[in-house]
Amino acid sequence: MSETSPKLRAELDGIPTYKPGKPAAAGADGPTAFKLSSNENPYPPLPGVMESAVAAASAFNRYPDMACTGLMNELSDRFGVPLSHLATGTGSVGVAQQLIQATAGPGDEVMYAWRSFEAYPIITRISGATPIQVPLTAGDVHDLDAMADAVNDRTRLIFVCNPNNPTGTVVHREELERFLDRVPSDVLVVLDEAYREFIRDTDVPDGLELYRSRPNVAVLRTFSKAYGLAGLRVGFAVAHEPVAAALRKTAVPFGVSQLAQDAAVASLRAEDELLGRVGSLVSERNRVYEGLLKQGWTVPPTQANFVWLRLGERTVDFATACEGAGVIVRPFPGEGVRVTVGECEANDVFLHTAEAFRAEM
Ligand SMILES: *Cc1c(COP(=O)(O)O)cnc(C)c1O
DSSP: OOOOOOOOOGGGGGOOOOOOOOOOOOOSSSOOOEEOSSOOOOSOOOHHHHHHHHHHHTTTTSOOOTTOHHHHHHHHHHHTOOGGGEEEESHHHHHHHHHHHHHOOTTOEEEEEESOOTHHHHHHHHHTOEEEEEEOOTTSOOOHHHHHHTOOTTEEEEEEESSOTTTOOOOOHHHHHHHHHHSOTTSEEEEEOTTGGGOOOTTSOOHHHHHHTOTTEEEEEESSSTTOOGGGOOEEEEOOHHHHHHHHHHSOTTOSOHHHHHHHHHHHHTHHHHHHHHHHHHHHHHHHHHHHHHTTOOOOOOOSSEEEEOOGGGHHHHHHHHHHHTEEOEEETTTEEEEEOOOHHHHHHHHHHHHHHHHTO
């Protein structure tokens, strides 16, 4: 009897595996390790958020509310959108995957800038659709004109990551509106705003303003970054009715745990305090950015909670130097390093390391 393995879809062969940010090693005799590799919020959950999570834990024998009723109502009030325009999922990556499943399959194209969020090629290929990667400009910004030029009758979905992960760069209102005007109305444009709360540049539009008058625009948001709930896996989309309804169809049943739902509601109710923390992180971001410029680095202006250093062939050496000093960063070998803005002490260690590295370049 010849042994054959189960037949798997050929599409899976080309899929890169998601590389999570390296955890901070518990250095026994080395320096304290800070994890600046996953764009997480360095603050622990607020007391009220912890209490809601602990309370939800007493009902772990039950399935969660599949419709996420409490969270949906809270989101509807907070953002002024009808319930029928909302859909939740297991992190905004989960919702992004649902969006692709709802729009694209073999023979269809999903477009995004490159380099951008590394989940995009993975979830595109899983669906069997073809990824179309449009290079960033020399300034590491989305090339929206080139993206509009690349649209054809196979294009089903376009991600615009604003600010872009991993470069931190933004697209502004005027260019984004010009782009949206050029994209056919039967192509879904997904504005991935995972870092929305960190934006201080007033020329960056809030995707929710753009979606209102454009039925082919969907906005992705997450509780993982500014709201500090990365470990709970909850995100949401705001989209017009046929798209939002399709998202509810493609959701994994009971995907968002009750703990995640309740913690997300508690976070929205503690928003002032949470956004105060975001304000501190923005100050730290500006300090890190200015510090790097003073050291002579070329850094694209960032509106997110991270900075991007295009180090090319020196990328891995730089990441190794940071690790030796006690900060874990996120290298993209041959391209650059993304460094999350963390607690002040971590940012100081990073700045010192960058300065020393630069002195030897
Ligand atoms: C972190 C991130 C997300 C959010 O991921 P979750 O699944 O919500 O944790 C989405 N998009 C981008 C671009 C991100 O960087």
